[in-house]
């Protein structure tokens with residue numbers, strides 16, 4: 001069967017086979033959802049569930065009438081969303097009943113990309129895939145299989161890691177990988193040992209009780225909760241503002257959060273670390289930090305051997321509950337002294353200074369930090385970051401003087417080569433102020449239910465199943481060892497191996513996400529990789545551009561069809577399937593069933609994965625989602641069914657849940673304060689563990705790895721983005737503007753671009769451009785433009801606005817599902833990732849590439865790209881088609 005014209009799509013639809021074509025006219029109106037349903041039945045029920053259209057998991061009440069989901073509304077019992085939902089969540093019904101849902105497994109029937117498919121049973125599709133994987137494994141080794149998944153909001157990312165560990169390949173990634181969250185998780189884990197303060201990732205839980213938290217100033221640094229989590233964090237920030245909390249927003253564009261801030265710093269994209277170092281310098285110079293706290297609870301008074309960069313140790317601890325004993329310079333005796341943990345009142349450790357100890361030149365960590373930030377005066381930062389020195393000072397003063405305060409960072413600083421350094425600098429700012437575990441602080445270790453604790457959240461990753469020699473083959477992860485905290489490979493290195501076969505071939509690729517070609521940097525550079533694959537599998541809810549290149553297409557469940565456990569502030573919720581359609585499958589089950597097929601074909605480790613005795617606490621693979629969830633809920637004495645009936649419920653009395661000053665609590669094992677979850681039990685602002693990580697992979701890699709080409713730096717440092725008006729003056733003559741991106745509230749990554757109501761609101765990506773720059777480019781508001789970088793070009797609609805600084809333009813990701821069946825497959829026309837950079841230099845620690853802060857030029861275009869849909873009536877073929885529920889597929 002062929003499916004590359006619209007009329008053939010009609011035929012396919014009639015035949016009940018999901019092709020890659022948009023459905024045709026005659027789509028029933030939305031109201032038809034309320035239709036008759038099953039004959040004779042007249043039943044309405046409310047399903048208490050949770051949204052999954054983004055990571056916030058807001059509580060939802062879904063009205064199901066005669067088997068069809070007809071209405072969604074927020075659940076007021078959710079302490080984070082408080083009954084709110086956003087446009088993405090509310091479009092869940094249109095996504096669920098989208099006429100183009102992937103309904104059944106499809107196997108390619110023609111040439112790759114030709115879009116000829118045949119319907120297959122799940123069993124046949126699984127067998128086809130498993131045979132393909134086993135063949136690749138036999139021919140090239142298990143490492144020649146790569147898997148990838150969707151990023152933010154995907155509750156299943158660890159099921160991919162788990163499958164890979166069991167199958168024996170170290171190579172899986174998600175496009176967010178090194179450019180989303182990981183830099184922040186890494187820095188805060190290593191320096192503090194608690195949860196990072198990211199709002200879009202549902203942290204900073206202290207802030208969700210506006211009447212109770214004493215916070216007075218909140219800094220939103222490169223994060224826009226009003227767009228990235230409107231119903232939860234966005235609403236929370238607006239509640240805080242209403243009660244008088246001041247905000248500082250560091251963002252090149254005037255988001256709603258910036259518009260309502262007390263100080264807005266429209267920073268040059270990619271220059272954040274320079275500004276952060278200036279904040280640190282100002283705080284140190286003006287002695288605004290919490291000196292007593294810094295001396296007692298950070299490692300900044302500890303002496304560092306300048307040559308080896310390692311901390312001096314008086315004694316290495318033999319007891320896993322006790323930290324090593326470090327050395328300070330005691331001012332009372334003017335000499336080096338061991339400082340027993342946690343503190344010795346007899347000593348008076350120097351914070352500043354350079355000393356000689358046993359002939360070695362030593363400095364305190366504090367001294368090294370001060371030297372590091374020396375050059376970053378307010379004036380220097382103003383020049384580098386395109387800001388005003390006086391305004392920077394006002395922002396810092398608000399943060400330091402109007403306290404308690406806290407700093408939330410987002411994804412902006414994760415998306416350039418300065419990524420880990422930005423997270424380290426942001427953590428340093430809060431920790432110097434003592435903004436940790438006190439009321440009002442964002443950095444907290446509130447008690448959890450324990451059901452979700454890593455590495456078992458929500459799927460045990462079975463790390464020990466991956467043999468040492470396989471782990472050592474993880475692509476890009478010897479150089480960028482921070483990736484091991486995520487157990488993941490490096491996207492660009494995997495791409496390169498796919499293309500060149502070096503250091504070894506990668507020949508099969510299973511992806512479970514939306515549109516990889518919309519989410520990865522330099523999308524077109526991935527095409528040669530795709531062409532080299534022996535097997536490509538795509539599992540998703542609807543076909544996307546990536547599906548066009550697949551050999552097997554699998555139907556994934558929408559969120560209204562799935563179950564999941566959700567933990568929010570002290571409450572456990574259940575996402576519960578409101579219906580089930582066609583032959584869609586939960587992806588957690590897919591990976592389990594694929595492992596089973598591989599076992600049947602003789603894969604020994606896959607066979608063992610079904611043996612409870614062998615798997616032990618890694619949990620054997622399961623045959624149903626009920627079985628899987630019951631494994632977790634049994635820890636609190638409930639079956640999954642009982643849990644769903646009970647949810648939502650609080651798991652602790654509120655005051656026990658919100659546990660402040662955890663570091664001061666006595667550890668029964670030692671009789672001393674438990675401290676922070678770091679090797680020294682102090683806040684490690686001088687992050688010696690970075691050096692160990694670069695040399696050995698410890699503490700994240702299970703096995704010792706050879707050293708990276710150079711040591712990672714224990715202190716944050718700034719370097720110019722690799723393509724910038726300052727670093728690349730020649731290039732800037734042709735490409736004078738700095739491009740960045742940020743979320744819009746209507747879509748989640750590549751998803752929902754085919755939702756009629758959302759596309760009506762936001763039919764095409766806007767390019768935010770300042771009037772001065774627009775004038776220079778000959779562009780007016782509403783014009784279609786070309787945006788071009790060294791790597792490619794794409795189109796957008798100019799939005800001329802003073803809400804962005806004159807040197808910067810901003811564009812969100814986009815792709816055009818209406819063009820799936822054209823030669824472009826819809827991923828080139830309006831895709832900012834045609835412009836971004838996926839090549840070295842990368843961030844040293846985690847290998848981040850460049851999604852934000854690089855050079856482009858803007859020119860006027862004749863009009864929109866051919867064939868894209870822009871008018872409300874264009875989207876009619878995508879109106880929902882009500883469908884009867886179906887039983888789940890058993891394989």
Ligand SMILES: Nc1nc2c(c(=O)[nH]1)N[C@H]1C(S)=C(S)[C@@H](COP(=O)(O)OP(=O)(O)OC[C@H]3O[C@@H](n4cnc5c(=O)[nH]c(N)nc54)[C@H](O)[C@@H]3O)O[C@H]1N2
Nearest residue numbers: 150151152153154176180513514515519741748749750751
């Ligand atoms: N230029 C540019 N590029 C970017 C970014 C940017 O800001 N600018 N952002 C980057 C970031 S931060 C990220 S995280 C990536 C995202 O890139 P991808 O993750 O590839 O994006 P999608 O595949 O569209 O997103 C996966 C979607 O699947 C949804 N999903 C829901 N349920 C499930 C499930 O059960 N399993 C799976 N697998 N997925 C599920 C997730 O909520 C999410 O919406 O894009 C990156 N790319």
Ligand SMILES: Nc1nc2c(c(=O)[nH]1)N[C@H]1C(S)=C(S)[C@@H](COP(=O)(O)OP(=O)(O)OC[C@H]3O[C@@H](n4cnc5c(=O)[nH]c(N)nc54)[C@H](O)[C@@H]3O)O[C@H]1N2
Nearest residue numbers: 152200222223224228269270410411412740742743748749
């Ligand atoms: N609607 C929607 N919500 C989402 C997602 C989505 O795709 N759509 N994705 C989810 C995911 S995976 C993530 S990671 C989170 C991210 O959530 P946020 O961290 O809030 O993400 P963004 O809006 O992408 O980026 C924040 C802000 O950074 C600004 N910015 C751009 N460049 C720079 C820079 O160089 N420096 C600074 N300081 N700011 C800069 C942008 O203008 C933007 O307003 O959102 C999640 N929520």
Ligand code: SF4
Nearest residue numbers: 051054057058086089
């Ligand atoms: S913020 Fe919107 S999309 Fe995200 S979970 Fe809540 S309702 Fe769903």
Ligand SMILES: [Mo]
Nearest residue numbers: 151152176180
């Ligand atoms: Mo992300």
